[in-house]
Amino acid sequence: MAGLPAARGARSGPVKARPAPLAPVMSVNDAFRKVMAAGLAHLLANERGLRKGADPEFLHQARVALRRLRSALDVFSPPLPGTVVGPVERELKWLASRLGPARDWDVLMTETLPPIEAEFGAQPGLKAFSARCRGLRRSAGAEARRAARSARYRRLTLKLSAWIIAEGWRVLPSVAARAALQGPVGGHARTVLQARYRRVRKRGRGLGALSAARLHRLRIAIKKFRYAADFFSGLYRGQPVREALRRLSHLQDILGAMNDAATAADLAVRVCRGRRSGDLLEARGILLGWNRARAAQLKKELNDAWRSFRAARTFW
Numbered sequence: 001m002a003g004l005p006a007a008r009g010a011r012s013g014p015v016k017a018r019p020a021p022l023a024p025v026m027s028v029n030d031a032f033r034k035v036m037a038a039g040l041a042h043l044l045a046n047e048r049g050l051r052k053g054a055d056p057e058f059l060h061q062a063r064v065a066l067r068r069l070r071s072a073l074d075v076f077s078p079p080l081p082g083t084v085v086g087p088v089e090r091e092l093k094w095l096a097s098r099l100g101p102a103r104d105w106d107v108l109m110t111e112t113l114p115p116i117e118a119e120f121g122a123q124p125g126l127k128a129f130s131a132r133c134r135g136l137r138r139s140a141g142a143e144a145r146r147a148a149r150s151a152r153y154r155r156l157t158l159k160l161s162a163w164i165i166a167e168g169w170r171v172l173p174s175v176a177a178r179a180a181l182q183g184p185v186g187g188h189a190r191t192v193l194q195a196r197y198r199r200v201r202k203r204g205r206g207l208g209a210l211s212a213a214r215l216h217r218l219r220i221a222i223k224k225f226r227y228a229a230d231f232f233s234g235l236y237r238g239q240p241v242r243e244a245l246r247r248l249s250h251l252q253d254i255l256g257a258m259n260d261a262a263t264a265a266d267l268a269v270r271v272c273r274g275r276r277s278g279d280l281l282e283a284r285g286i287l288l289g290w291n292r293a294r295a296a297q298l299k300k301e302l303n304d305a306w307r308s309f310r311a312a313r314t315f316w
Contacts, residue, residue, distance in 0.1 A: 013049075013055075014046055014049060014055060014057035014058050014060070014061045015042065015045035015046055015061060016042075016061060016064075017038070017039075017042045017061075017064055017065065017068055018038060018041075018042070019038065019230060019231070019233060019234060020034040020035045020037070020038040020231065020234070021034065021234060022034060022035075022185060022231070022232065022234040022235055023234070023235070024184070024185070024186045024235050025184075026184075026185045027181065027182050027183065027184065027185060028076065028079060028180060028181050028182070028183055028184070028185050028188045029167065029170070029181040029182060030185070031076075031185040031188075031231075032072065032076040032080075032169075032181075033164060033167060035068075035072045035075075035076075035231050036069065036072050036160075036164050037164050038068075039065055039068040039069035039072055040065075040069065040157070040160055040161060040164060042061070042064070042065035042068065043062055043065035043066065043069070043157070044157065045061075046058045046059075046061040046062045046065065047062070047148065047157075050062045050099075050144070050145070050148045051145055051148045051149055052145075053141050053142075053144070053145050056103075056106040056110065059099060059102055059103055059106065059141075059144060060103060060106070062099060062148075063096065063099050063100070063103055066092055066095060066096045066099070067096075067223075067227070068227060069092055069160075070089060070092050070093070070096070071223075071224065071227035071228070071231075072227075072231065073085045073088060073089055073092075074224065075192055075227065075228050075231060076188075078180065078188070078191075078192075079172075079177050079180035079181045079188075080169055080172075080177070080181075081172070081173065081177065083173070084169045084171075084172065085169065088160065088163065091152075091156045091159075091160075092156075094152070094156075095147060095153060095156060098143060098144055098146075098147035099144045099147065099148075101140040101143065101144075102137070102140040102141045102143065102144035104140070104263050104267060105133065105136060105137035105140045105141070105267065106137065106141075107260050107263070107264075108133060108137075108263075108264050108267050109130075109133055109134065109137055111260070112260065112261075112264045112287070112291075113130060113133065113287075115290075116286060116287060116290050117130065119290075120286050123279070123282065123283060123286060124279045125277065125278075125279030125280045125281070125282050125283035125284075126283045126286070128277065128279060128280050128283070129268075129271060129272075129280055129283035129284065129287075132271045132275075132280075133267075133271055136267075136270065136271065185232075185235065186235055189228075189232040189235055189316065190316050192228050192232070193225075193228055193229060193232060193314075193316045194314075194316065196221070196224055196225035196228050196229075197225060197314060199221045199224075199225070200218070200221045200222055200225050201310070203217055203218040203221045203222075204218050204306060204310075207302070207303060207306050208303065212262065215255065215258065216259070218255065219252070219255035219256070219258075219259060222248060222251050222252050222255060223252055225248060226245070226248040226249065226252050229241075229244060229245055229248060230245060232316075233245060236315050236316060238315075240312075240313060240314075240315035241315045243312060244312060244314070244315050247305070247308055247309045247312055248309070250305050250308075251302070251305050251306065251309055254298055254301050254302045254305055255302065257294075257298055258295055258298050258299075258302070261291040261294055261295050261298075262291075264287065264291055265287075265288055265291055268284045268287050268288065269284075271284065272284050
């Protein structure tokens, strides 16, 4: 634990998340400490690359680390009241808000636009559209790097490291909360997993007729369930755990791609704001049409993935 700050960007390439090693004999308190420590180590391992901004994968992994840290606060929140985790959550949310726009532009430029340009490269407005995107992407990337280099970021990581090492959340206002932290993590895991599984099933009812807003709520529910399942996967053994994580990941990928398409449409509005060029507006129309066709295909994949998810047995 004491070595966490030394992990800052120690490796040369982007670092993916590594699950915290949990065991059924652990207390809720010990499991929370390990999950938080793994999330912070993940963030710090990508810090140097995030600050340099040369490879967008560093930014992506930093955002994943933040999502995992915030998810851990939520997963372990029943014993931990908002007064304990609230200040930590607010700082993590601040950093996520500074990195999010840059990631949106990265996805647009590296995943959405390339196949469109390959198909419609002769369209005159696409070149101007891409140039505008590059400029806005540079601005968002600069904002993300400023946040990663800021004194506020430094305070966040140092205070979070100290909070984890000292188990600062143990100063709890109630005897019941302290007792819950000392209880076995297995019981807490089953309660959380069952509740999140039910929430996903509820959100997915009538999937084929869900509006964009309800699909967004389903995506959030799946993301929360997937992180909880990932955190607690070490408590369970065998193929059912791996299969459940695979199915959840597939669902999350499909809904994430649908969300990326919606985000790309919003970004296209920004690209063309204040511009009257017919070619530029035509390029936006091409992107929107491409996204509609992509969304239709993704919806079919989603239906298949959802049936597969519903047919699987629970592992806890």
